[in-house]
Amino acid sequence: MYEHLKCGGEMIIHALLNLYTCIIDREEIPSSFKLAVKIPIPKGNKKTHMFDDHRGISLLPCVNKILERIVLSRLQKQQNCLHHPLQGGYQKQQDALTTCFAIEEVLNHCSEDNDKVYAAYMDISKAFDTMWINGMLYKLYYTKGVTGKTWRLIRNWYLNMKEFVIVEGKSSRIYELGQGTRQGGVLSPWLFLVFIDNRIEELSNIKSGICINTVYFGSPMFADDLTMLSRMKSGLDKMLRCASEYSNKWRFTFNATKTVVLTFGESYRERSVNRSIRDWHLGSRVILEKECWFNLGKIWHVNKDSSAFVSKAVTRGRESGMVLMKMGARYGGLNPIISVQLWKRIGIPKMLYGSELWQLNCNDIVELEKCKILRCVLYRGYYLEYQGLLREGCWAYHQSKLKSINGNCIFWDDLY
Secondary structure, three states: OHHHHHHOOHHHHHHHHHHHHHHHHHOOOOHHHHEEEEEEEEOOOOOOOOHHHEEEEEEOOHHHHHHHHHHHHHHHOOHHHOOOOOEOOOOOOOOHHHHHHHHHHHHHHHHHOOOOEEEEEEOEOOOOOOOOHHHHHHHHHHOOOOOHHHHHHHHHHOOOEEEEEEEOOEEOOOEEEOOOOOEOEOOHHHHHHHHHOHHHHHHHHOOOOOEEOOEEOOOOEEOOEEEEEEOOHHHHHHHHHHHHHHHHHOOOOEOHHHOEEEEEOOOHHHHHHHHHHOOEEEOOEEEEEOOEEEEOOEEEEOOOOOHHHHHHHHHHHHHHHHHHHHOOOOOOOOOHHHHHHHHHHHHHHHHOOOHHHOOOOHHHHHHHHHHHHHHHHHHHOOHHHHHHHHOOOOHHHHHHHHOEEOOEEOOHHHHO
16 A cells, blocks of 8 residues: 555545545544554563563554644644653654753752752553543643644544454454554654643642752653652652642553662662661552662663663673674674674664763773674684683783784774
């Protein structure tokens, strides 16, 4: 279907124009547009068959996606439809690292003032799949000011939605959806932000989050991932109560097992004493306080210990390197220059993701260099010579020696 639409020319354009004009005039979405094929995709490297370890991606008709894109492009041009500045999800020229950078700068600013920071990393259970549709339509109308034909068209999109699941070539029965937004729809991310966005405003109104020069930075979000920051324990307790009340009001739940609190700016002795007497609650549920947590693709450590970042980066680098070797990027396989280029463009970016925010010492840099260079050495077939050099002494000496192995001249920059 996609190829037909792309290459159909003027005939397809006129047919789509007539179809979309009819849909908009009648304010009714065809039932075929509402039927989706859901494909469960494993999250990360998980290989289990558990429901919670998969993310359901909905495949919808291309003709429907074009109409959604047209409606979305119109909505995004309206000033009243812009999202909160602290919302980094699905925004142009922003990604998870942008939100991480904002959080990191808040932590650094408070560290310079010798202030503690109490940070709660919040996780919503099945955020997209459990979105309250009527609540989203209410906020779309009253908060964003989307009314009239556009609002009625979006409401019709979310009436009588149906889908079926395909797993290993077998299909389930067709069933109706009464909640959630489709992961795979063009409008879905924007509508989800409409539903969740004013949570930032409610948290800012209680005036317990961190402000820097009168600018509020207390609750940065990336889509459904919320981080709440306060200089006082009582302030974070108040924000946790507000978040719990908000979730009850708008019919979603936080995953207490994936919601944790970290306290920055405490000494080891002070933290060990305080943690035994400090408790945190999200509604009636107890949440844990930890020293390290992985969120938004970054490891957050209360002591800003870089060893955890480096260890995970080296693991990612080894995994990426092994995948490339299985694809032929090894000695005796692909051309060594091509193998190194694949490592440079695929392996290194994955290994060093988020490194803009790392604070590394010399030992950390050495460990990362070892992983990077070992891959290139393996691709060029110098592994035995490399092992011999490792047994001789310091890594700086290895680097200088590695430039000349068996009389073969290796330019160090060429390894990358």
